[in-house]
Amino acid sequence: MNDDFQILFELLEGPPQEVTGRIAANLPAELRDQLVRFASGKCSEEERDQVKKLLREQPDLASVLATEVRALRPAKE
Numbered sequence: 001m002n003d004d005f006q007i008l009f010e011l012l013e014g015p016p017q018e019v020t021g022r023i024a025a026n027l028p029a030e031l032r033d034q035l036v037r038f039a040s041g042k043c044s045e046e047e048r049d050q051v052k053k054l055l056r057e058q059p060d061l062a063s064v065l066a067t068e069v070r071a072l073r074p075a076k077e
Contacts (some may be wrong), residue, residue, distance in 0.1 A: 027064060035061065039068040 031054075037043040038051040055061055 031061075032064065035065050036068050039065055040072055 034043070034047065034051060038048060043051065055065070
């Protein structure tokens with residue numbers, strides 16, 4: 001497993017957990033778009049490196065990223 005995604009996989013394993021963060025309330029649209037592109041695998045290598053750096057500097061963003069990844073999952077029936 002790629003260590004870059006270990007924290008994300010840990011958040012997504014098991015039952016959904018309550019994940020909150022101070023940053024989620026006032027996240028700039030550009031940053032949210034960047035996280036959505038990262039979650040969907042549609043960003044360039046440079047953008048990917050930028051997001052990884054942001055996640056290390058601002059761990060609160062992990063909850064936003066986890067929300068975006070969950071939104072991309074197919075609905076269970």
